[in-house]
Amino acid sequence: MPMGPRLLQHYRSRSASYARSPDADALHGSPGPGTAAAADALDCPFGHLHGLSRADVREAAYEVFFMSCRAGAGGSAKGAAWDGGEGGDASPRIGAGPRGGTGMNVVNSRVKRALGLKARRATQPSTALRSGSLNASSAPGSPGRAVRAPAGSPRARRPMTSAEIMRQQMRVTEHGDARLRKTLMRTLVGQVGRRAETIILPLELLRQLKLPDFADGAEHHQWQRRQLKLLEAGLILHSSVPLDHRHSASVLRFREVMEAAEARAIDTGKASDAMRALCDAVLALAWRSAPAGEACHWADGYPLNVLLYVSLLQGIFDLRDETVLLDEVDELLELMRRTWATLGINRMLHNVCFAWVLFQQYVATGQVEPDLAGAALAVLAEVAADAGARQDNPRDPVYARVFSTALGAIRDWSEKRLLDYHEWYGNGGTGTCTAALECALSLALGAGKIIAESVHADHECGGDRVDYYIRCSMRSAFTKVLESGLGQENGMVSGHQRDVDDTSGILTQLARDTEELAQWERECFSRELRRWHPFPAAVAAATLHGCYGVVLKQYLGKAVCLTDELVRVLHAAGRLEKALVQMVVDDDGEPVVREVVPYDVESVVVGFLRTWVEERLRVARECLLRAKDTESWTARSKNEPYAQSAVDLMKLAKATLDEFFAIPVSARDGMLQDLADGLGAVFQDYVSFLASCGNKQSYLPPLPALTRCNQDSTIKRLWKRAAVAPCRAPLTSGRGNASYHGGGQSVSAAGGHNPRPSTSRGTQRLYVRLNTIHYILSHIQALDKSLSFFSAGGGACTSPSTTSRLLAAPCCHFDHARTAAQTAIAHVAEVAAYRLIFFDSHQSFYDGLYAGGVADARIRPALRTLKQNLSLLVSLLVDRAQPVAVREVMKASFQAFLMVLLAGGNHRSFTREDHGMVEEDLRSLKRAFCTRGEGLVAEDVVESEAEVAEGVVALMGQTAERIVEELSIATTTTTAAACGGSPRAALPVPLTTRRWCRTDPDTVLRVLCHRDDEAASQFLKRAFQLPKRR
Template identity: 45%
Template structure:
């Protein structure tokens, strides 16, 4: 008998088996070539190797990995119970030949929703089992390796050195064999394709769990990790759905289920090779699906229309992963550059519907046009003039006027939607931002999205858009913006937070005890300073924790919202102004003749922009006075200099203001911070002036106090000069501080000089000229705009001056009551 010829390395992979698999692959390719041509191959091509060679190599690596792994052939390996074992033993083997083998339900099939096979084991498994059992064991003759030992040693050393290679040339602890991209992906996808049954390639083998578990043994050889496996498995299921004629929706559903796993991997895995593979696979899947969904009237008929509900989730999932999760990290940090792939999904369903409807209408319109032309041609054969009379009798359909009428109605409906959006905002808006990255009201985002969508769809109408139509749309949008802006700015007034001015009184004369104390202690303010310093030290342990009130934070969310409106209104304005499809009323292009477009001034929404800027000023002012007179009042207006002036009294004020400003800058966007901080500075200076001029009966000042007060105000001024990278210009700070410094200068003047200055400015202001005998000075009105030349300001300095001369002057001139 002749000796059987066997493959020495892998007995289970016979040449006939490989030929059969190659024949099946070729037949499948011929049947589905049209559909596969539309599906772009996501991996780089491997030259000089055909599919049969790649498949054979994949199987060899698979069996080699399984044979070299512990436990192969044991209970963890893929096992098969052949009925042929009993054919010669009991005589009834023929009746059991087609017996159905019952196996546990596949976990993978349950997860992916794939169908179970209820029949005999697959032909693939039968062929493999028969090949192993029927091939006799033939020992291999010993080879004379002595003469080839040097050659073999050189070959082994070369192979080992290559297998221990690394990308950068450094030594590695991992042995690599076939993990280079894209060769490893080609091998692994061919291996994954073996899970499909040969006799019905739309079905997955019952042994898929065991097969996939064994395929994991090839990961170290091929350089495959779980995220890459998930991507490849997703692709194989999707590819199999297409090459089998799109008749098995379970394959598509399984691909969609795997996309959920891929989405989770994409959020964590940022390796550049993985992202490259993922983006290629998803782009190919998305492109194939989107081509059909954008024209689903042509690709899907009544018989297969239900496939849309399976294909649409796949496209949306692929688009979402491409748009949100993919970031290629090129290098080890930002200094080496990050490349972000951005492909927003948007409202793809609406896009597909519109696109397919458009294509369907255009196709049917073309058919209708051919029919009409044919009718005209047939009628013209009966006319002597060649059909010219028929053509003249045909009344042209003025489609432009119809479209313009419909477009006007559409504009009104769109603006009505905007009004409903504003109305809904007024009823439900809570001024709580969605996130730190979106620190504005969500109602503003909804309104701006609606406006941008309206403008985009407006220019998609296939007619010449006139300037008058654009103006009508712009006027309607501007009314919406104005209405919403007024809603945002409706937050009260700063007067709601400024305390009422206390009545003017004169300081009481010092008691006899205080006079005696001053004689013992010559420093007139020593007792007050010592007492105040002690009280301040005690108060430091009982100060409330600094925080910005929730109401104040909502005001700053309003301010962010106004700046959000400014930015997006400018974008919409540009979309309306610079669109090349707009023509003037005389049907001449006016893009070069319109109002100066080279500058950045708004063309259509100038009034709305000016109103929003005024609203920003108002909201910033209200928020600032609430922050100072409400959130910081416990250490500022309510307690500063109460009981006397002492060094260090301003420190709690500075600490609270500084921390509240720091918290404010975390809420406000950058563009809103300069104006907001300027208003906080003005409110703080006003509060400081009210402490000095309208602090109530708990505050009195001596002439000698003005030096400490000047030092304290200097610290307050420096706080705003240096805070947040000097967002407020020095000249602005100096201009606001000059008023306060002028009042502090009045506090440093002697009482006689104050009384003289008061009399002069009061007479000049009332028109009395020189005060005659028997005439009394009139009470100057309180304007609230304090400065050193204002008579009411000088009067208040006298009212808070703890001095006998000031006391007598106020009593004689205005009969002011003493403090209690």
């Protein structure tokens, strides 16, 4: 169905800029500024070369191409084709033989066939120069056909050579081509078989060509500057081999020559100092990464190599009809392959560049040839295969940059048009529009999928992306229609007061225009979009329904009473809604039916209700901010061991919900989720505030340096113990009580064998936080049930059976807040446990246990303090919080016990005879959690958590030699896994991960470091050169 007169007039006025664009000129057949301007609209994704124009890059690319072909041919039989021809042309013949065929046959191009391009008869002109692009002497006939000879010539015609075709395609004059041949002839004299990648072409050109080879001095100077700029780009600015300080002198000499060449042409004679300096600098830079004769690096750095290669690839298009590939494309691409060694190109880079060139040509020619887009997609399939084959291997950084840059540009250009395809493709014939839209969709989805798969990202499927394009473009089209109707001055949006009748008339007309837009979308675009989306017309209709609904709500929000104008607007909205819903049904768009929210008169009330909800949420947020400023985490009372701020917040939330469900408005349910989300966000913010109490790492002591035990004599050890014991000084605990440390035993001066709990005020505040989180969680569940009950239709008049069924329904309004609370409980319990063990109980546990000797510093005093702390914990925490809190204390205790054994510092050492006492202490520690707290931690849980500690204690019972063997096995296994199965001879120092385990090399090494044994000390000295303890 074509657009109506009014909508068509609107799109003609809105698309004036598009009609003037090069893409639109080519798309609709109107005269445009040409493909050069169109190409300018698509920026090169690979960047630009400073000081080198597009023509300079094209000429340099041809020079590299010719050099690679000539040097590759050398003096072999293959090079015979380069030595024949008239006028010194030396190039393989095209147009005869099995590959090219004869002049009147259909050319059978393998590349065209693979890309899905149609073959043309050779009688059709293949290439021709534009007027003024080259001089008359450099414009031969079409490649593959005969070149007409002057009248009277004995030879009537001959087929064009590859050199002639490529020179013509690259717009190189015969004079420039002759200079290039002259240089290469001199360079390759006596060097049969010299490879192209060993020739620094710009330097050879500067050496061989003098001022008489050019028309005038200005041309010579400009040519010389181009060659120097090319060398600068390849050797310094974009070198494939990084520069370092060793090449500073060469860079400086090169810069000096360049500065001299800026003012006037330098003397390139053999006796010239400037030329000698240039040669020395260039040769030093080009050969810095490889021995002479292998390969020099002057044109293989990114983006120089890619720009040169892309310029070559652009030469495969017919100059007369730039939407067509030359019939000789197979031969030309085969010859371009010879430049790969010089430019550092491989097959994968070629595929990416070739895909970009085909896409660029499709855009530059105004998107009038879908076959070009199809060819680009065919090459992108090869790119996808390349990317998939390299997923398990490290990426080449140059390939990764070219890949992401080129495909990103293709995707971005396509998506820019798809996000507003009504503007880009809605102003021409239906066939032209759909063809261009299909190409853009294929390119965007194909490139996006390849990019996503290359980085192992979750790729949005094609239907989802097309859904997004439809919605964005429909919104944009609706906005343009709306702005056209409002005369670019939207009173409802900008806030300017309009006449009521005027506004009502605008909305009534807008409803008609929206319906017309929907019909146009279904007739022109939806049939094509159905290839990628199951119900595109339904999505478009749902989007337009939502767009008009937004405008309608804005209008109704300003209404103070029901008027005739309001009735007309509602009637127009009803007709529009009926048409759009019918479109959704016809398109089988059941998944989007729920998006079509019916237009309702009660929307006026919804506005007031929304304001009320926002106000209540604002009050809740103020309550939260007040809690953050004033909360000190002290319990309200012994019977209410949670924070006052939580009570205030929950009372406010309950009152808000009660008032909300008391409002007698049927449209209330539409605001229910907004209210629930707002309250849920406040709850989550408060839970995050509760959980902001640091982390366990802040309480873990640092690991001491690895040392080996001193091997003092028995008499000396007894003397040290006797000397240290009388000097024990009373220590002050964190609670201010004087305690005495004797051989690691901590006994309170006030408590004797019944020490007071060491739980600090800070830890008790963490317990209040735990109680508060449980209080919040229980109230969130109650509020969620209330929301589910009332939203499902429950109320005061509901029957008991229905009430039971509704209350049993799943509650999901505050799932995020509930999940956040559960996470916060685990976090706060863990922090509280580590603070209790490593901070509050550090004197009796980590600092005192086994300090100075195992026999004199057993775990019993620490267990007495631990039991008192657990008793206090149980008395302070609510029942629901106790199991997880005690379990975290158990984990922290086992962690502290392990750190005493493995990272106890210089004042702890163990012998094999200590194993029995340590094992007995571990059993006592386990028994404390199994028997204390009336079953808060199950015995199997205690056993599971103690497995690591039991493994380390068992290891301590082994001989030093056996521990050394286990260290060797563990280290060898780890090293072999890291090095791919080839362990080194010497044992490396294991990495410290704090993941203690009997099979962990670091754990075994630390057992040896704490082993008071001559064999262990000698092994540590010999294997790791560890120092003795001081």
